[in-house]
Amino acid sequence: MDSKVRCCAQKLVEVESKDLPLYCPRPPSWDGHPRVFLKIEETGEARCPYCGTLYILKGGALARGGH
Incomplete structure (x- = not known):
């Protein structure tokens, strides 16, 4: 049985x-799909378009400076 950590095993x-x-x-697995940068700062969550993994930012969206 292959015990190698697979890319994006966590959803x-x-x-x-x-x-x-x-x-x-994310580490420790780099071989699942091309690296893609995800914008999570404004909403507090982002989903990978390749594997569907949902990332949640602890504490929620980051506060943005005034406009």
Whole structure:
């Protein structure tokens, strides 16, 4: 049986602001699909278009400076 960690085995991943910029796939697996950067700052969540993994930003969306 192959015990190798497969890309995107988790379908829900919580990340912290220190993990930004966010990209998928995340370590320890790099071989599942091309690396894609995901915009999570404004909404607090992002879904990978390749594998469907949903990323949730702990603490929610980041506050944006005034306009």
